Amino acid sequence: MTTEFDRNPEGDLDRELEAFFQAMRTEVAEPTPDLMARILEDAYGEQDLRAPVEAAPVETQARAGRRFGLGAVLAALGGWPSLAGLACATIAGLWIGFHPPVAVDTLSLVLFDGSYNLTMDSSLPEYGFLLSDG
Amino acid sequence: MALVDRKMEMPFDTLSDTTDETLLASYAGGDRAAARVLTLRLTPRVLGLATRMLGDRSEAEDVAQEAMLRLWRFAPQWREGEAKVSTWLYRVASNLCTDRLRRRRSIGLDDAFGEGNEPEDERPGVLGQMQEAARFEALRSALADLPERQQQAVVLRHFEGLSNPEIAEVMEIGVEAVESLTARGKRALAARLVGRRAELGLCDDD
Numbered sequence: 325m326t327t328e329f330d331r332n333p334e335g336d337l338d339r340e341l342e343a344f345f346q347a348m349r350t351e352v353a354e355p356t357p358d359l360m361a362r363i364l365e366d367a368y369g370e371q372d373l374r375a376p377v378e379a380a381p382v383e384t385q386a387r388a389g390r391r392f393g394l395g396a397v398l399a400a401l402g403g404w405p406s407l408a409g410l411a412c413a414t415i416a417g418l419w420i421g422f423h424p425p426v427a428v429d430t431l432s433l434v435l436f437d438g439s440y441n442l443t444m445d446s447s448l449p450e451y452g453f454l455l456s457d458g
Numbered sequence: 459m460a461l462v463d464r465k466m467e468m469p470f471d472t473l474s475d476t477t478d479e480t481l482l483a484s485y486a487g488g489d490r491a492a493a494r495v496l497t498l499r500l501t502p503r504v505l506g507l508a509t510r511m512l513g514d515r516s517e518a519e520d521v522a523q524e525a526m527l528r529l530w531r532f533a534p535q536w537r538e539g540e541a542k543v544s545t546w547l548y549r550v551a552s553n554l555c556t557d558r559l560r561r562r563r564s565i566g567l568d569d570a571f572g573e574g575n576e577p578e579d580e581r582p583g584v585l586g587q588m589q590e591a592a593r594f595e596a597l598r599s600a601l602a603d604l605p606e607r608q609q610q611a612v613v614l615r616h617f618e619g620l621s622n623p624e625i626a627e628v629m630e631i632g633v634e635a636v637e638s639l640t641a642r643g644k645r646a647l648a649a650r651l652v653g654r655r656a657e658l659g660l661c662d663d664d
Contacts, residue, residue: 337648337651337652338644338648340651341616341647341651344597345616347593347594348594348597348616348617349510349616349617349618349619351509351510352506353502353505353506353508353509353510353515353518354502355501355502355505355519355522356519359505359519359522360497360501362523363497363501363522363523363526363527364493364497366523366526366527366530367485367493367496367530368490368493370527370530370531370533371485371488371490371493371530374534375488
């Protein structure tokens with residue numbers, strides 16, 4: 325690398341320069357956690373700034389309006405993540421409605437049948453008694 | 459801070475093989491993990507370049523943050539296959555540094571250091587202990603006197619160890635132009651240092 329300079333009188337200085345450069349290159353600048361945090365904060369900030377702009381691309385006024393309406397409903401519900409939960413619960417409800425697992429039948433049977441009988445038998449007054457003075 | 463550190467470690471397993479360009483596209487799509495990996499991967503390089511060029515830690519940190527901010531802002535327009543992210547960043551960071559060096563030069567030593575507050579390498583007696591630091595300082599101040607393009611080429615070639623074709627890409631010029639710039643830059647640096655070597659005691663340990 326230094327051949328060109330070695331032939332001239334400045335060869336010594338050139339070697340010195342090379343030594344400088346070498347030392348320079350080995351000088352390590354480790355970023356502090358604080359700097360990393362600041363840069364990451366910028367990165368997130370820029371992402372957040374862009375997010376709403378990219379969600380509504382340039383379209384006709386009517387479509388944009390409709391999108392905004394849907395967006396507003398979504399926002400009120402808590403965004404897409406909440407919608408995923410909502411959809412999941414809806415589908416689960418439908419499924420259970422159409423195909424009730426045996427457990428639901430037997431459980432409700434045991435609970436309602438048993439308790440009804442119990443209360444009717446012991447604690448609730450007879451209809452005849454309730455109607456007797458009216 | 460602890461929270462940030464913990465989050466930073468997470469994507470290493472999955473994203474460490476992904477290229478900067480792909481990560482930048484994910485970042486533009488809103489991916490937080492890509493932001494973390496890019497920050498971890500690129501910040502040390504930008505900071506290294508800025509520190510070597512400016513010799514001032516806090517200024518270098520400012521440049522690193524500014525260069526990264528420009529990257530975040532440019533991310534949505536990035537076209538994959540056009541350039542390398544690292545090349546683009548070197549260009550932005552080295553331009554920011556030359557701007558600062560130019561401003562420093564125009565401010566002048568009196569304004570920069572104030573009365574009675576002389577730079578350390580000008581004080582007699584300190585040179586012995588601080589020769590290494592003084593050498594770096596001498597090199598940087600000689601570098602600051604170079605024409606901008608020479609300065610940039612010398613830094614990328616000799617401080618960063620980039621190859622000539624890489625520098626050509628960063629500076630958007632031909633390889634031959636790079637060779638000419640680095641050669642002239644190095645010669646000019648040597649000439650400037652000759653003028654200061656007695657003053658700085660640079661020949662003491664030859």
